[in-house]
Amino acid sequence: MQLTEKGLENREAWEKAGYSLPQYDREAVKKRTKESPFWIHFGAGNIFRAFQANVVQDLLNQKILDCGLIVAEGYDYEIVEKMNRSCDDYSILVTLKKDGSVEKTVVGSVMESLILDSTNEREFSRLKEIFRNASLQMASFTITEKGYSLVNSRGELLADVEADFKNGPERPKSYIGKIASLLYARFLNGEKPLAMVSMDNCSHNGDKLYAAVSAFAGEWCSRNLAEKRFEAYVNDREKVSFPWTMIDKITPRPDPSVEAMLERDGLEHVKPVITSKNTYAAPFVNAEELQYLVIEDAFPNGRPQLEKGGLIFTDRETVDKVEKMKVCTCLNPLHTALAIYGCLLGYDRISREMENPTLKRLAERIGSEEGLPVVADPGIIDPKKFLEKVINVRIPNPFMPDTPQRIATDTSQKLAIRYGETIRSYLKSESLHVTDLKMIPLVFAGWLRYLTGINDKGEAFVLSPDPLLDTVTSYVKDMRLGETQDAEKKLRPLLSDASVFGVNLYEAGLADLTVSYFTELMAGIGAVERTLEKYVNAANDYCPTPVSMKVSS
Numbered sequence: 001m002q003l004t005e006k007g008l009e010n011r012e013a014w015e016k017a018g019y020s021l022p023q024y025d026r027e028a029v030k031k032r033t034k035e036s037p038f039w040i041h042f043g044a045g046n047i048f049r050a051f052q053a054n055v056v057q058d059l060l061n062q063k064i065l066d067c068g069l070i071v072a073e074g075y076d077y078e079i080v081e082k083m084n085r086s087c088d089d090y091s092i093l094v095t096l097k098k099d100g101s102v103e104k105t106v107v108g109s110v111m112e113s114l115i116l117d118s119t120n121e122r123e124f125s126r127l128k129e130i131f132r133n134a135s136l137q138m139a140s141f142t143i144t145e146k147g148y149s150l151v152n153s154r155g156e157l158l159a160d161v162e163a164d165f166k167n168g169p170e171r172p173k174s175y176i177g178k179i180a181s182l183l184y185a186r187f188l189n190g191e192k193p194l195a196m197v198s199m200d201n202c203s204h205n206g207d208k209l210y211a212a213v214s215a216f217a218g219e220w221c222s223r224n225l226a227e228k229r230f231e232a233y234v235n236d237r238e239k240v241s242f243p244w245t246m247i248d249k250i251t252p253r254p255d256p257s258v259e260a261m262l263e264r265d266g267l268e269h270v271k272p273v274i275t276s277k278n279t280y281a282a283p284f285v286n287a288e289e290l291q292y293l294v295i296e297d298a299f300p301n302g303r304p305q306l307e308k309g310g311l312i313f314t315d316r317e318t319v320d321k322v323e324k325m326k327v328c329t330c331l332n333p334l335h336t337a338l339a340i341y342g343c344l345l346g347y348d349r350i351s352r353e354m355e356n357p358t359l360k361r362l363a364e365r366i367g368s369e370e371g372l373p374v375v376a377d378p379g380i381i382d383p384k385k386f387l388e389k390v391i392n393v394r395i396p397n398p399f400m401p402d403t404p405q406r407i408a409t410d411t412s413q414k415l416a417i418r419y420g421e422t423i424r425s426y427l428k429s430e431s432l433h434v435t436d437l438k439m440i441p442l443v444f445a446g447w448l449r450y451l452t453g454i455n456d457k458g459e460a461f462v463l464s465p466d467p468l469l470d471t472v473t474s475y476v477k478d479m480r481l482g483e484t485q486d487a488e489k490k491l492r493p494l495l496s497d498a499s500v501f502g503v504n505l506y507e508a509g510l511a512d513l514t515v516s517y518f519t520e521l522m523a524g525i526g527a528v529e530r531t532l533e534k535y536v537n538a539a540n541d542y543c544p545t546p547v548s549m550k551v552s553s
Helices: 011-016 026-035 046-061 077-087 121-132 159-167 175-188 205-222 229-235 256-265 316-330 332-345 357-374 383-394 411-428 439-450 469-473 487-495 511-521 527-536
Strands: 039-042 069-073 091-096 102-107 110-115 138-141 194-198 245-248 284-287 292-296 312-314
Touching: 026 110, 039 046, 039 121, 046 069, 046 091, 046 102, 046 284, 046 292, 069 077, 077 110, 091 256, 102 256, 110 121, 121 175, 159 175, 159 205, 175 194, 175 205, 175 229, 194 205, 205 229, 245 316, 256 284, 292 316, 316 332, 316 357, 316 383, 316 411, 332 357, 332 411, 332 439, 332 527, 357 383, 357 411, 357 439, 357 527, 411 439, 439 511, 439 527, 487 511, 511 527
Parallel strands: 039 069, 039 138, 069 110, 091 284, 138 194, 292 312
Antiparallel strands: 091 102, 245 292
């Protein structure tokens, strides 16, 4: 069995092996898509293939849509060259369910794949042709939050961005420069309306995309490199919109166990390709069954009935509430807590952590006891039910090969939003007291313990990538298990850093508790497990004596 047009001619063999196949005339859909594209997506990665592409597949099967998707890749061209095109733009979605069942779907809704390369005349001309087409309603993006940044860590313009500002829209090198150039082509062809929809997992993602694109429009117009009206076009929400969205679906790296399963089915050429940019690309993507995509309903050129595929369209305020529910209380904080302690306790799967009653209870307490009291109910998704699915279905799914090490990546960038928002809500509340927060400080202390790079057995482990790793590890580098003299003094600058924790922990009244927990976690081999059992399973009002209140003997 080969994942190509020719290989799929033997539908009986695929169906006998348990695969769901496209139920539409793909050649006819491909022709209509080429002539009248309605949706182009930038970012040919796993989340797109598992989510957006499968939604469109379902709608094509139901005859609700008669056009498919176009995907473009602007970071790692080899994904398109070595994976999309070698499989005739087909992919396989393997949905892994908590009960152990597996759904295997051949997704064929991508009708064309392109490379976002302005030096490639054929590819870039085709992209401009698509953007000029009046039928285009949406350009969407999953390019990661870093993809929208125009500056480096020092706040300096990236070299390609600076060059693009000076050279104009003809042959831009930077990612957003190329996107702005395509939008300029649409502007020149009658100022046609379009929705520019970031679907990346970051707060107020539409604003990030808008800020980047509008920066190019402003620079080009001020330098007379583009028509003056282009800047006004980008800033006119009746012409170009930048909706906020909230996306939620876990799609880990292609897993060897899934690869082996497909090989047993008789599928050929399923091994992942590791590109020169270290991207793991495979003809399949493994993903969880649950998914959410909430979108601000701002589409100046209209939109298809994607709500019939499960997407939720609403207003900006509701998108914001859903995002905060997920990121600040009901999912991401739980994941980060499990990632930190999973690394310390030697786990290689997030799901296996949920078999540990103490770690499961930690997740429950962070979500239900400390998070839910400050959640603003968005109305379209019930926070309590969402949290119950996270704890009982999503995270414990043993067939989801997600690791604490992956989720621990960039933790210094996550703490402020995942926990700081909740702390600030407690500080502002007249009925809630920040001193009732016991598990969030335990997570902070766990992260400080994690930064030592020594697990609970006393063995060294590799810290996950983090842009502030050198800075934050410097505060604990001289500390050893059982030797935490002057811990509070050494940690004070970090605990005071609101950019890391979202608040100054001293001003919030949580620094002493965090240090007390940290001291216990550092007591020796096995101290992490003992400390978790002691405080996670304790009564809600039980906490250690803050270090500043301890009496010397």
